[in-house]
Amino acid sequence: MSQTAAAISAKAPNPNTTAYKILFIIGLVHLLNDSIQAVIPAMFPILEKSMGLSFTQLGMIAFSLNIVSSILQPVIGMATDKKPRPFALPLGLTSTMFGVLGLAFASSFELVILSVLFIGLGSAVFHPEGSRVAYMAAGSRRGLAQSIYQVGGNSGQALAPLITALILVPLGQFGAIWFTFVAAIAVALLVYIATWYTRKLNFEKIAARTRQATTKINKGISKNVKMALILILFLIFARSWYISGMTNFYAFYAIDKYGLSIKEAQLFLFAFLVAGAFGTFFGGPLADRFGKKKIIFLSMIATAPLSVIIPFMPLPVAIFLLTISGFILMSSFSVTVVYAQELVPGKIGTMAGLTVGLAFGMGAVGSVGLGYLADMIGLPMMIIFVGFLPLLGILTVFLPSDRELAEWNS
Template sequence: MSTASIPKKPASYERDTGTVYNILFIIGLCHLLNDSIQSVIPAMFPILEKSMGLTFTQLGLIAFSLNMVSSVMQPVVGFYTDKRPMPYALPIGLTSSMLGVLGLAFAPSFITILLSVIFIGLGSAIFHPEGSRVAYMAAGNRRGLAQSIYQVGGNSGQALAPVITALILVPLGQFGAIWFTVVAALAVCFLIYIAKWYSAKLSIMNAERKAKQQVENKSKSLSKAIRNALIIIIFIIFARSWYGSAISNFYAFYAIEKYDLTIATSQLYIFTFLVMGAVGTFLGGPLADRFGKRNVILVSLLATVPFTLLLPFVGPTASLILLGCIGIILMSSFSVTVVYAQELVPGKIGTMSGLTVGLAFGMGAIGSVALGAIIDTLGLTTTMIGVALLPVLGILAFLLPSDRKLQEWQQQ
């Protein structure tokens, strides 16, 4: 290759290699707004169960529709934008979510609710891989921290679901969802700003992508080992997502049944799990930078097991404490698995983000339907005892290549 064909670095390149914190915080805030819109769906479950007489299986199908559309489309969007970046896809995606939440507020039937959540799912599918790419571009040399800032926004948005239920949906009912059109419009405005920054950086991103492609071509002999590592990551995401789905979608019903709580009071348990999960998501990246990504993934699941086994058998106060511990430990691997997959397959930032985050949504979607059906058949208590064993699958992380091995592969 001649030197003339090598893209020249812009004059501001040295500045651009640093971490762009303002972009990270804005995209993290947009992630919070996007996922708070998604959190309206499970937050409405107790409302819809009473107002429309929906079964647990139907509630699971609603979650399935939302998460499956998102999970299927995320890697597709990521794969496409790895080749043809689309900065303005970000505000377009949130516009789709805005239309979905508007439809949700007025939906008169189960079918129209499903159609509305499909629009929200499409918006999420577009946002997540491109949002992760923005975080990667703004990360500089702090990829773990950058991904944590981005992902903690999403987890914080999910943690708002109980607050949404208690403060908005309980007093206003289904129509209360209309307030989230304002949230979506705010996110669209922020994402237009992000898209302009993204567009200005495309020349740098294109140069980096070509370099990553060269690394990828050198690593074809490692494809089998990479495939095996991705399969292990899939099992780990399955365990984490199914357990998270059981708690976020159905533990409120369990708390109401076991502890005789109101709908509003039961949301405190979900809020504790989700907000501590957001804390764990933020801590996971810096911990992985210090102690290694594989170690954080391993500990995040196995250290959760004693708490998940105890949870179905303790009182209301102890369960609140346990849910906090489970949330912070279990979710510490969320952003880490994204970064691990991105470094496992260099040059496919959007694809790997779409695969790992989309897979988490997809696993959660399947879990929502399966767990809803299991609860209808076996009951809440039996189901909660059964899902407590899921984090044991974290033992598979022992089979993942070490961080040093990943670095060696990238240099080959």
């Protein structure tokens, strides 16, 4: 090792130390980013009335937002696994800022679609790189770190009903203009993160050079790993389809069934999303202690009986069960990301892109499909149908255990 490398290595932080400051900042930016994304489904009741859109068209808007992330997140993740680009983070949020500005002024269905594509592009850049930052800052507490990062995003999504009730109902579509300021704050924070990220990469390059002579890197992916990856992605898709049905269409169901106003229905949905954010936070530490596979299994199987009966319950019981189900189901959100990253070591961005990006993509496909299904068989029957999706969590039993993952990577 050269004297320069030795000097840099001596100043490097302990790799097992958790950088909480960075985790909280990237979690906050995740909250800001996803609160901007939450503006779009939050605007559905507004757009339905102002533009006369059908459920299928609303599903197409959600599809346009999420499919860009679905396609680009894994691609960006693979590219940055080969060559990380710290300052892509603030550039991505700049795209989001322009998208939300366009959304505030969009006068047609086509312009709404164009605006959400810019927002989707920003999300595609942010999520795999944001997950990498969380991984780099995690130290020895990967479950907790990913939970801090992901709870920011889920909290941002949970703000959608409040955004509708407090901003979009009184101000209408133009109320989205306020989120250009939110995006600007996120860009500023990401400039700071990118600077830390660059410094951290320099330390890791030095450490990698010292290990290169003695460490054998296995780049192949075995058949067992591939099958496990396909299964974990399928479970994520099933969870995403259920969440898509609830976040995009349950407000309409609550308005019809319980006679609620738009504002009341959004507050109803707020309980589901906030509970999900709390579940996301607790899921990671629980997985660190009890195992990732167990938390993934329990989160879906314990949700299933609640999700099946929610559509048939009176209002007070429904909101209680919806809150409990949101907490339980989302407790596996960050856990599935860490599981995939440990399933395929060294592919942090790629796995984040697949587990989070494709999850959004499948939610996008689900939005279109569920919107079409609601138009065909009626909204109540569609809501009843999605309640059975968490039952697919039984397939978790076929995933390799945490001990098997450790053995495969040893």
